[in-house]
Amino acid sequence: xxxxxxxxxxxxxxxxxxxxxxxxxxxxxxxxxxxxxxxxxxxxxxxxxxxxxxxxxxxxxxxxxxxxxxxxxxxxxxxxxxxxxxxxxxxxxxxxxxxxxxxxxxxxxxxxxxxxxxxxxxxxxxxxxxxxxxxxxxxxxxxxxxxxxxxxxxxxxxxxxxxxxxxxxxxxxxxxxxxxxxxxxxxxxxxxxxxxxxxxxxxxxxxxxxxxxxxxxxxx
Ligand SMILES: Nc1nc2c(ncn2[C@@H]2O[C@H](COP(=O)(O)OP(=O)(O)OP(=O)(O)O)[C@@H](O)[C@H]2O)c(=O)[nH]1
Ligand SMILES: [Mg+2]
Numbered sequence: 101x102x103x104x105x106x107x108x109x110x111x112x113x114x115x116x117x118x119x120x121x122x123x124x125x126x127x128x129x130x131x132x133x134x135x136x137x138x139x140x141x142x143x144x145x146x147x148x149x150x151x152x153x154x155x156x157x158x159x160x161x162x163x164x165x166x167x168x169x170x171x172x173x174x175x176x177x178x179x180x181x182x183x184x185x186x187x188x189x190x191x192x193x194x195x196x197x198x199x200x201x202x203x204x205x206x207x208x209x210x211x212x213x214x215x216x217x218x219x220x221x222x223x224x225x226x227x228x229x230x231x232x233x234x235x236x237x238x239x240x241x242x243x244x245x246x247x248x249x250x251x252x253x254x255x256x257x258x259x260x261x262x263x264x265x266x267x268x269x270x271x272x273x274x275x276x277x278x279x280x281x282x283x284x285x286x287x288x289x290x291x292x293x294x295x296x297x298x299x300x301x302x303x304x305x306x307x308x309x310x311x312x313x314x315x316x317x318x319x320x
Pocket of ligand 2: 146147148160
């Protein structure tokens with residue numbers, strides 16, 4: 101039987117469904133599937149990336165409807181899917197965007213507390229997908245948040261968004277620049293994915309990463 105990592109063909113998403121919005125980590129679905137939390141500053145392109153990965157036009161819109169923006173939103177991907185006889189479905193978690201200047205300080209603090217408690221409480225959290233806008237130089241909030249994840253031993257990968265907006269020169273230089281900043285704080289770079297929701301770039305790579313990581317999940 102081929103190993104999950106042996107297939108060149110990236111997994112595709114057949115089915116994606118909104119499951120639940122939770123105000124507190126305790127209200128989240130039971131940790132019975134591997135889980136990936138998507139996080140990033142407001143406007144980074146999180147909804148667009150989620151829609152691109154799941155092939156849905158407006159899946160992530162649900163998360164931005166008023167009232168849900170401060171919540172932990174669970175989507176179940178490929179609920180009935182199996183691979184090599186084992187369940188192969190997963191949870192995609194859309195966490196509220198952070199660093200949004202227009203929200204009050206108190207709701208920013210609340211966001212942070214909820215998201216941090218959530219991330220620390222999930223035994224099924226396989227990886228945090230840290231979204232970063234490829235047009236922007238490294239931002240303090242992002243660097244600090246990654247540092248916090250490191251301190252708490254939360255695995256994460258960096259997902260650069262909107263690369264279609266870069267010209268050739270920027271495209272060649274944004275990653276080395278970011279890397280130089282990261283290496284001031286880290287011994288080595290986490291895995292990096294370069295994406296464009298507009299062009300579908302990076303989709304296969306991200307889905308392949310998720311599929312390979314799903315294979316490491318041990319059900320509780
Ligand atoms: N050119 C280009 N534009 C993008 C891409 N991804 C997102 N955008 C645009 O960037 C803006 C923000 O995208 P969203 O997906 O709504 O970002 P978000 O992070 O979900 O934003 P909030 O939910 O408001 O915090 C929109 O105008 C998108 O059309 C991309 O890959 N390429
Ligand atoms: Mg959004």
